[in-house]
Ligand SMILES: Nc1ncnc2c1ncn2[C@@H]1O[C@H](COP(=O)(O)OP(=O)(O)OP(=O)(O)O)[C@@H](O)[C@H]1O
């Protein structure tokens with residue numbers, strides 16, 4: 001049973017169609033990444049799942065209940081994108097306040113507040129007012145409150161926004177840790193390098209529609225492309241490999257071998273081993289998620305490839 | 317428990333933004349102001365002294381104009397209390413009033429019309445010492461041929477209670493304001509009824525409305541509201557908790573102000589009327605209505621300014637225009653009756669001229685249709701002023717005699733008052749306003 005399930009989910013804000021027939025499902029224990037350009041509808045989708053915004057059409061279920069059910073929200077954590085935590089709270093009192101609203105018993109709150117803030121690296125400042133926190137520190141408090149009550153599902157809308165590289169790595173580690181505890185994480189992010197590192201599956205949203213969805217490893221795989229490297233003493237027998245029917249192109253110190261459909265890389269390996277050359281690299285070539293994203297988004301919008309046009313395109 | 321968490325959160329906000337200190341500080345300031353004024357019983361000796369000084373001064377300054385040739389010097393001699401250690405209202409008084417002339421001859425002439433003088437002097441003394449019982453003036457043999465001497469004696473005071481004895485207010489413990497000489501309960505009435513119940517209530521409600529108007533818009537700010545509505549608590553409940561939280565603040569603050577004023581007044585005057593304390597509930601109830609208006613516009617606009625302005629507008633329309641307007645219209649309903657009552661009071665029924673005027677006075681001031689419209693409007697508008705009638709009645713019951721005109725006025729107003737009507741109409745407003753707020757809040761996308 002999926003943790004999150006949407007079917008033909010549609011949302012209109014007046015004349016703006018923020019989501020159009022979005023069907024997604026996220027399984028238990030997954031880290032799911034939602035990608036898309038500004039205004040694609042990522043935040044809208046999260047808000048609908050959390051009951052902050054009402055859907056126009058279609059259906060959406062969270063933890064096997066229709067969205068908007070108040071009772072299940074104690075099992076959900078949320079870090080919004082443009083959060084504004086009440087500045088009169090300290091990190092600790094904020095967790096205490098939200099914890100109380102989430103039915104966390106007082107004794108548990110008392111124990112978990114320093115623990116959680118320590119996880120996000122804020123323990124030393126937990127009794128300072130949030131008004132005195134830096135941007136990244138506020139983001140960390142946000143993460144802390146999203147996981148404070150030990151929720152089953154955590155929605156993170158651009159969690160690393162404003163966080164320094166070290167902090168981002170820490171946040172990734174926290175997400176990995178949460179995943180290892182069996183939590184489901186729904187992540188919105190523009191930082192594709194990061195998403196690639198951490199997400200199990202992603203969906204790409206374009207103008208409110210899902211245009212690509214799948215496991216990260218599958219989406220970034222470039223079929224029929226290998227990178228081969230041999231021991232430095234030897235010389236790569238380029239012509240010989242071409243002769244047995246493969247395309248070859250240099251790629252730095254390595255060689256990129258192109259296969260035709262149905263072909264296997266094995267003849268190349270046999271040839272190299274037969275010549276007594278030591279194989280040091282053999283990798284199935286992958287695309288970065290960023291390449292995939294840009295490619296997919298542009299493919300979905302033919303005719304808007306020129307940067308000058310793109311800049312002027314209204315975000316809708 | 318969630319309610320307490322939200323209340324605690326509001327308290328934290330109020331403390332952090334100094335709103336709480338402003339609110340309580342304002343209340344304490346009023347308490348301090350009321351407490352800084354003491355009341356000193358009027359002393360008969362000083363009063364008598366003042367009277368003779370004034371008489372002498374008047375005679376000296378206006379003698380020429382009145383063509384008076386003789387100008388006696390008035391003075392008080394041999395002043396004594398029949399019970400020297402008793403309080404001023406528990407003793408009798410005797411003293412001599414002397415008129416000293418420059419010539420023996422003048423004194424002799426004045427003594428010749430003495431019969432008249434005794435009566436005049438007695439009337440004058442009774443006017444001055446209206447608080448003394450059975451004041452009598454008689455002549456005494458002069459100790460000096462140039463003087464006329466009277467004995468002024470009173471058995472005691474008309475009252476045996478401190479609260480009915482005239483007092484001077486004393487500013488900041490030292491500056492006596494001798495111009496005022498009222499029974500002490502009149503001062504209490506002044507503070508409780510006119511300042512607190514009328515001016516104070518309006519100001520306090522206004523300030524409280526402004527201060528508490530920030531709570532809900534702050535909660536609804538983008539980026540803050542998201543974090544609250546995702547908690548497992550239904551939106552209407554969240555809003556109602558927040559509303560009740562604001563109300564609790566106002567209630568606590570009213571308690572501080574009212575109990576504080578009640579305490580300092582009680583300590584100052586030893587009058588401990590409970591009616592004033594009941595005003596806490598009337599004030600809180602009125603505020604519940606204003607705050608419901610504020611809540612609705614806060615939810616609609618998410619702007620504290622709009623909430624404040626609309627609350628003020630509501631106050632202006634319902635409390636001022638409709639509230640006082642209706643009271644005025646209502647009072648013109650028995651125009652002739654009022655006129656008759658006044659004539660009866662002044663015992664002018666036999667005055668033909670007045671009777672003629674009376675017959676020309678219309679039964680009512682305004683056409684019937686105006687009263688019908690006014691009644692209809694009154695029936696469906698919240699009863700803010702009605703509640704003032706109740707508070708007034710509670711206060712006056714403690715502080716006035718049953719037959720005093722103020723008390724009678726309050727009783728008449730109270731007789732026309734219906735608890736069920738006032739409470740239910742106002743409550744319906746509160747419920748409807750809150751229901752609208754909750755409905756809007758529940759269906760809105762954030
Ligand atoms: N409250 C709202 N009222 C009207 N339109 C809205 C509202 N919220 C979002 N939209 C519109 O819906 C569309 C999707 O917005 P959304 O915030 O979901 O985008 P996003 O993918 O999160 O973008 P970003 O990456 O910039 O955060 C946008 O066109 C936006 O203008």
Ligand SMILES: [Mg+2]
Pocket residue numbers: 042043044081157
């Ligand atoms: Mg967004």
